[in-house]
Amino acid sequence: MGEKSIKPIFNKGPSLGARTALLILAALIIAGIYLYTDWFSSLKNKTTDLAIPFHWAADLPDRAIEIVDTKTMSRGRLEQENEALRTELLLHKRKLQEMVSLAAENVRLRQLLNSRETIEDRVLVAELIGISPDITTQKVIINRGSKHGVYVGQALLDANGLMGQVVEVGERSSRVLLITDSTHALPVQIDRNGVRLVAEGVGNPNEFRLSLRYVSNTTDIQEGDLLVSSGLGGRFPEGYPVAVVTEVEQHSGREFMQVWARPMAELDRSRHVLLVFDESQPEEE
Amino acid sequence: MGAHYWRTAFFLSFFIGVFLVFPLFPLARKLAIVRPELLCLLLIFWVLNRPQQMGVTFAFGLGLFQDVIHGNVWGSHALALTVLAYICLLSWQRIRSYSVWQQAMWVFVLVGTHQVVVSWVQGFAGYPSPTKLIVFPALVSALLWPFFSWVMLQLQWRLRLGT
Structure with missing residues (x-):
């Protein structure tokens, strides 16, 4: 188990520090391009399929359980x-x-x-x-x-x-x-009275929640209100249920209310x- | 480019494949936070044991591949793993002589650094970086290190990898 090659005293090529600095710069440039331009958009689409085999492999245990479950399901059930x-x-x-x-x-x-x-x-x-x-x-x-x-x-x-x-x-x-991703927001309206709002993802890892932005203190909104997509952004079709209001906190000192909603979809x-x-x-x- | 080389390449890519799949196993979100960063551990192990073979360029490529497969901000893991490999390459002579639990403490710092760098880059995209997301994976990875390095040493020895 001995090392065959002895580390050369005089390194050939650029030093470790220089190489690392170069790679760090490269990584930062890639991240910058990814975040602030759309130059990678076609490359991103092309590489999406690369992930399929990995997800397939990760899903194997679940699938096996499912198969066993259906095979052994009793006639009565x-x-x-x-x-x-x-x-x-x-x-x-x-x-x-x-x-x-x-x-x-x-x-x-x-x-x-x-x-x-x-x-x-x-x-x-x-x-x-x-x-x-x-x-x-x-x-x-x-x-x-x-x-x-x-x-x-x-x-x-x-x-x-x-x-x-x-x-x-x-x-x-x-x-x-x-x-519910923290970089996502969509225009919604309250099904009951048509008030238009913006629902923002919170990105909380433990629960799926939406936060409603800029709800003024006088807005007619209550717990249990259904929010539907308003179709205003031009992205989402109109009239699909999005979330149910779960919490309305009114702070007298502040301009806006804090409103939380739970998505209808089982995310x-x-x-x-x-x-x-x-x-x-x-x-x- | 002997048989040893190809065997090492094969098993290394096999482990990388498995460790890339590992974070994709669907887990409850509360449990997902304690998932160890196995790819980091693999990289640390390899640098400590074969510092001549494992360089920063490899770490960079591996990180970039991980970003593409997992759909993260491209460059985030590339940057983090490059930094990780660099620190390891600077200090492998020292770390190798430590006892295994001292090494585990060092692994905690290394994986913690990795997490900080990743969430820093992800932060530019507007994602939050809760402290527990940095501490827990680092802690679990550190606790796993003695077992991990033992298993990898056994495998390396049995399969005669990287000699």
Whole structure:
């Protein structure tokens, strides 16, 4: 186990210090370009797919458990689950019937108001294949990419509400920034009275929370209010549920209230998600 | 470029692959904070044992690859691992003669530095850097060091790597 090569007394090439300084400079330049320009955007999209095998490998234990679980599920439990699903389907079907008449009524009313008909959004089902390893950043990676028509800025939903927007698109996968990431903010409005607000991600590693910015002390907002996307930023489609107000703190000395909201989407649980194609919006890139 | 070289290259890339996958295992967010920085430990181990083979350039490349795979701000881990390798290369003669728990304390400082540099760069993107995110991974990595270095030494010996 002896060292074969003895460390040369006179080093060839630049010294360790010089090399380190050069590499530190290179790293800082790369970080600067990444953060403050979009020169890397096409490179970022190309390298998104590189992460797929790593996420796939990380998901193996979970998948194995799932397979064992389905294989060993008892007949009784299956029947029970089947019945529960049937009941749920029935309930949804009834709601859908209601919706048909409501939609018709809505169209009639809109025609009365001479406004354009709302176009039904086209959606694409996707599956979550990984989450960002750094707990301060809240990004997820999904198994749909440019091959399936995904574009940067596209909205991602789960069964309950808005989850986030696509920021990098690879060929077969894309990265999605969640609405609770601390670098994310989106325009919302209160469903009850239409007051427009901005919901900002907090990026708390332990819980998913949104903070509402610039809510003046006189704003009509209360706990339990539903916030829906207002579509004002031009990024998100209008009218999707975003969050529920959980806490309204009024400070008499301050100009604005501190309002917290909990996202409707199950950001840490949903595995099957929907990508919405916003037909009214011209596609970017 | 003998068989030894290729065997070392193979096992090194295998470990790097495994340690890159490790942070991606879905864990509860409360648990995720105590995940050790295995890639740092691997780099420290390799520099201490084979200082001639492991340079700052390799550390830089490894960090950049990690950034691309994990979708962090590019350059953040490249910078942190370069600094880590540099400190190790300056002090490997001393650290190698320490007892294993003294080494662990040194590992705490090194991984802590790594975390500080990473969260400094991430901070430019607007991300918060809570203190516990710097202290806990460093602490867990340091506590893991004796076990980690023992396992790696055994593997290095059994598989005759890097000789």
